[in-house]
Amino acid sequence: MQFEQRGSRILLEENGRYSEVSPLPGWNRESLDDALAQLKAIQNGYKGPLYPSVAFGLYGLTAPHISCVPYALFLSGTPDEVLQAAVALHGTHVAKLKVGHWDLPTTLSVIRSIPLKLRLDFNLRWTPNNVFELCSHLSPDQIEFLEDPGCTVPGFAHASDSTNVWKPTVRGLPSQGASIILSSAMESSIGLHNIAALTLSHHIPPHILGIGTLTHTPDDLVQNPATYKDGHIHFPTEWKIC
Numbered sequence: 001m002q003f004e005q006r007g008s009r010i011l012l013e014e015n016g017r018y019s020e021v022s023p024l025p026g027w028n029r030e031s032l033d034d035a036l037a038q039l040k041a042i043q044n045g046y047k048g049p050l051y052p053s054v055a056f057g058l059y060g061l062t063a064p065h066i067s068c069v070p071y072a073l074f075l076s077g078t079p080d081e082v083l084q085a086a087v088a089l090h091g092t093h094v095a096k097l098k099v100g101h102w103d104l105p106t107t108l109s110v111i112r113s114i115p116l117k118l119r120l121d122f123n124l125r126w127t128p129n130n131v132f133e134l135c136s137h138l139s140p141d142q143i144e145f146l147e148d149p150g151c152t153v154p155g156f157a158h159a160s161d162s163t164n165v166w167k168p169t170v171r172g173l174p175s176q177g178a179s180i181i182l183s184s185a186m187e188s189s190i191g192l193h194n195i196a197a198l199t200l201s202h203h204i205p206p207h208i209l210g211i212g213t214l215t216h217t218p219d220d221l222v223q224n225p226a227t228y229k230d231g232h233i234h235f236p237t238e239w240k241i242c
Contacts, residue, residue, distance in 0.1 A: 001061065003039050007219050009188060010035060011241070012057050018239050019060025019194060020221060023053040024185040027170045030054075052172035059173055060190065063197035068232040072096050072119060073212040074184070079110050085215065086114045091231040093117060094144060094208050100125035104134055111138065119159070119210070121147040165210070168195055177203045183210035186217055189226040193235045209233075 010021040030051040073095040100123035128151035145157040169185040
């Protein structure tokens, strides 16, 4: 195995296969320097335990190829940026909307303008009263689930980063057959492919993956990035590294 740092990412290569280690600041317990030190230790015979981002990166070197999977669009930014992205030609009918940093009137206005089923991510930043007030104006049919709302709202499905929303870079590899929602931690195209590959290698039940993040990832590692079309993210058979 060989590796080199590429900005905020570590590119791994072994026998013509590529992967990445990209700890997400504020989410991973390990830093990029920690991950680099552990990869060097692995070259010298270290067997573990492994940091989650390193474990996922090593998995990627042997992950099965997958050509495409359904995905949920990732919507974050200003209301204008979110609305512009929501109506782009992406083909999906599901989107994750980050609302933790918005107030209630703004959130409600944006939701009413988005023609997609939404995963609303509060990041535990709203008060229960505001969550209940927002949901009182929404139909459960509009919302796939509330993610980390900090309370339970009757009639709405719920999800959480601490339970069933699974970021492999942050949490490591899931167990076989786990009923989870695979999600991105802002990986490059290579990392997104390896998240998708878990559906095959780990027999994860079919679902719409939360990996529609590439428009928020300017530092991709490849010249031929993954593409979004007809509600699916499509991956090339071989990577052309930048």
